[in-house]
Amino acid sequence: MRTSIATVCLSGTLEQKLAASADAGFDGVEIFEPDLIVSPHTPEQIRDLAHELGLTLDLYQPLRDMEGVTEDEFESNLRRAEAKFRLMNRLGIDTVLMCSNVATATIDDDLLVVDQLRRIGDRAAAHGVRVAYEALAWGRYVNDYEHVNWLVEAADHPQVGQCLDSFHILSRNWALEPLGRMRGEKIFFVQLADAPLLTLDVLSWSRHHRVFPGEGQFDLAAFMGQLVRTGYDGPVSLEIFNDTFRQSDPFRTAIDGMRSLTWLQDRATRWLASRPAPLVSHLELATLPTPAEPTGFNFVEVRSDVSHRLRDVLTQLGFEERGQHRSKPVELWQQGDARIIVNEVESAVGEPSVAALGFDVAEPPASVARALSLHASPVPRQQEEGEEELHGVRAPDSSEVFFSGVDTHGSPAWAGEFARGARSARADDLITGIDHVNLAQPWQHFDEAVLFYESVLGLHPQPTLEVAAPMGLVRSQAMRTQDGEVRLALNLAPIAGAMLEPAIHPQHVAFACKDIMALAEQASARGLEFLPIPQNYYDDLAARFPLEEAVLQDLQRLNLLYDRDEHGEFLHFYTEAVGQVFLEVVERRGGYEGYGAANTPVRLAAQHRRRDRAA
Structure with a gap:
């Protein structure tokens, strides 16, 4: 399984975050846009640094508030998106995260969204970029991963797929069984986060209380097990918004993140073994020696x-x-x-x-x-x-x-x-x-x-x-x-x-x-x-x-x-x-x-x- 981590998980400069990710053994990273904006290095220098460290740059994020808008606003959004696609070409990143609209959507029309996804896909294709559409749990009209799956399938565009984020799914207590029936080739990216079960509004919960897998109370073994059944073969990445992590040593935090992914792969393997079903997975999950509880x-x-x-x-x-x-x-x-x-x-x-x-x-x-x-x-x-x-x-x-x-x-x-x-x-x-x-x-x-x-x-x-x-x-x-x-x-x-x-x-x-x-x-x-x-x-x-x-x-x-x-x-x-x-x-x-x-x-x-x- 290819492992990745979002730079938002770690403290320090973008350069320090890349070094910490490589030191912990991650295969790649997601570049969170604010980290790039404040860096004094050019996109080409960041690309070269990642290559020297043995890291792939897996995702650029995010495109926000793109769909469900009027035609005039959508044309403006397309110009903004094309600027980001050109930037991604300089970074050497081929996948962008597009979050479901929260702030500017005014038209609740699935057919309009499908059309706008196709048009975004056409612009992305011109730059060799893929668009991973994600349902934010607090999205105005689109907040359900099954809804996104329907929209992506209806758009039927080779450059448009889905990003699955465990927090947005499990915080809303959406059923996981439909995930296992999705087509892996239309899942472009996967992000993981755990969290304690809190009675907060979902946005505050997400922005301050995410933790690495195994440090919260979400059933991530079931999430990963259903993902394996789709045949998805891309990166599995950590995206953690956490006030404490952003104040801690990035090298130590990155190792903690890698430990969590190792632990989760083993848990998912055991989850699948206890629920036999036909598998089409290309993910090779790590396994661990069976833990013998101390006596x-x-x-x-x-x-x-x-x-x-x-x-x-x-x-x-x-x-x-x-x-x-x-x-x-x-x-x-x-x-x-x-x-x-x-x-x-x-x-x-x-x-x-x-x-x-x-x-x-x-x-x-x-x-x-x-x-x-x-x-x-x-x-x-x-x-x-x-x-x-x-x-x-x-x-x-x-x-x-x-x-x-x-x-x-x-x-x-x-x-x-x-x-x-x-x-x-x-x-x-x-x-x-x-x-x-x-x-x-x-x-x-x-x-x-x-x-x-x-x-x-x-x-x-x-x-x-x-x-x-x-x-x-x-x-x-x-x-x-x-x-x-x-x-x-x-x-x-x-x-x-x-x-x-x-x-x-x-x-x-x-x-x-x-x-x-x-x-x-x-x-x-x-x-x-x-x-x-x-x-x-x-x-x-x-x-x-x-x-x-x-x-x-x-x-x-x-x-x-x-x-x-x-x-x-x-x-x-x-x-x-x-x-x-x-x-x-x-x-x-x-x-x-x-x-x-x-x-x-x-x-x-x-x-x-x-x-x-x-x-």
């Missing part, structure tokens, strides 16, 4: 230049030190199946942070091969003779993701490299494992992180939540395996708040516990400092839930938080933060599957107060 957390590594504080907290929670690694300045701490690696190397951000996550997988080499196919960067790791090879890649927030296996006793082979090795879980271990990890994401890479963990690890995004913090709203995206053995929460702090207060939403590691009351009592006796919870919270808790007075008093005395749903109960507490990291202990009772979201504003406010006091 648990292998370890969490915390990088800390104040590791004595972290050791103290782990000791108070009942963790046992298993000694230092034989060749690296790291220690292993363990309780139950929860393994924490304490790395004494100075944190890149100047204070403790979650540096790496290890996941239990059946075949580590296959998992890392899939990650590399999805354009993840490998993590170089020094390895002495006789040490277990750990396969890892870098996540969008610069943390590291490792794939590892465990033996029949549930212990990883690398644990033997520590002074006292691993140990089996004991009956007196109150902490049984890692319940979830909460990672704060840079504002410009949040959507990229969602796609990364879905595509690389096979985690399933859950409904997005927004919770109130003292500095604004925090967006939280939970992701998990089907069985819930691996849970991640990705959090996006308010941009302004994060600039003023970098630790507004610190990372945390949540441990699963089988008796949180007993653990809290023991930890308190060992001197653990709990995150203090205000009296108002417990007054509200008493109003919301019919808790016995003795239970409520125990919760308050131990600074425990509580939640309940129709499936079960959730009790949890937080430690004081150590730099950017704090620890949480949770006990799930019954079938409770959430994260105590109702308690998150309480925790954020308490952390905010403690930081203010410390400052």
Whole structure:
């Protein structure tokens, strides 16, 4: 499949956008007209630069407000179009995007539009140009891709075809089955965009909230599957209007875009395999190794230049030190199946942070091969003779993701490299494992992180939540395996708040516990400092839930938080933060599957107060 990307997706100059597209491995680009207009380079220089970079120039866009107008206005439009056709000849581009009329159409007459499409086709033919007519979702008279297909077929002009844009189709919830019955030779171009499901007017939704495939909620696998059935054999391009992308590093954004196309091709292949039908496709879709969902957390590594504080907290929670690694300045701490690696190397951000996550997988080499196919960067790791090879890649927030296996006793082979090795879980271990990890994401890479963990690890995004913090709203995206053995929460702090207060939403590691009351009592006796919870919270808790007075008093005395749903109960507490990291202990009772979201504003406010006091 030939891949392409519109220059509107990326930040920077046109020259930088071309370089980023080539670096990410795209075959071609769409030139968005404003990018060319502001460039100091001639069309011929842009054409030559693209050739030097190994890129084709696939589309020039857009022609706007051309059809459905009076004869006088249409003649003026034809003169404008011919000027663009001559420009395209200089650029070496043979296809132009023509959007359905939004602003100037005054005649709702399909036969008139068909005639005007033919006349535009005649002018385009004189310059060797093809016209790809696209139904904008907010077009005045033409806003449906099936309508455009009828108009194009009726025009029956070799230079006039259709441009399909997934956003304009899926945002209007148009049926996809008719797409699969269209003639591929009359589809001249295809543009892809995903988006979250929002209740906005379609124009605002389109201009500000498009994302790459896999980062939104559209069924793009079905869209691609139906496209394959048409026999279309042209470029498949990304056209993303997104305020964040236009402020981010273009090279990184382009790689994220290429990852999304690789992921989508694999998804479309699986969609087609599950729905056998005669195929006439000329598109060769990429496939990936089948993702093997991780079966648990292998370890969490915390990088800390104040590791004595972290050791103290782990000791108070009942963790046992298993000694230092034989060749690296790291220690292993363990309780139950929860393994924490304490790395004494100075944190890149100047204070403790979650540096790496290890996941239990059946075949580590296959998992890392899939990650590399999805354009993840490998993590170089020094390895002495006789040490277990750990396969890892870098996540969008610069943390590291490792794939590892465990033996029949549930212990990883690398644990033997520590002074006292691993140990089996004991009956007196109150902490049984890692319940979830909460990672704060840079504002410009949040959507990229969602796609990364879905595509690389096979985690399933859950409904997005927004919770109130003292500095604004925090967006939280939970992701998990089907069985819930691996849970991640990705959090996006308010941009302004994060600039003023970098630790507004610190990372945390949540441990699963089988008796949180007993653990809290023991930890308190060992001197653990709990995150203090205000009296108002417990007054509200008493109003919301019919808790016995003795239970409520125990919760308050131990600074425990509580939640309940129709499936079960959730009790949890937080430690004081150590730099950017704090620890949480949770006990799930019954079938409770959430994260105590109702308690998150309480925790954020308490952390905010403690930081203010410390400052």
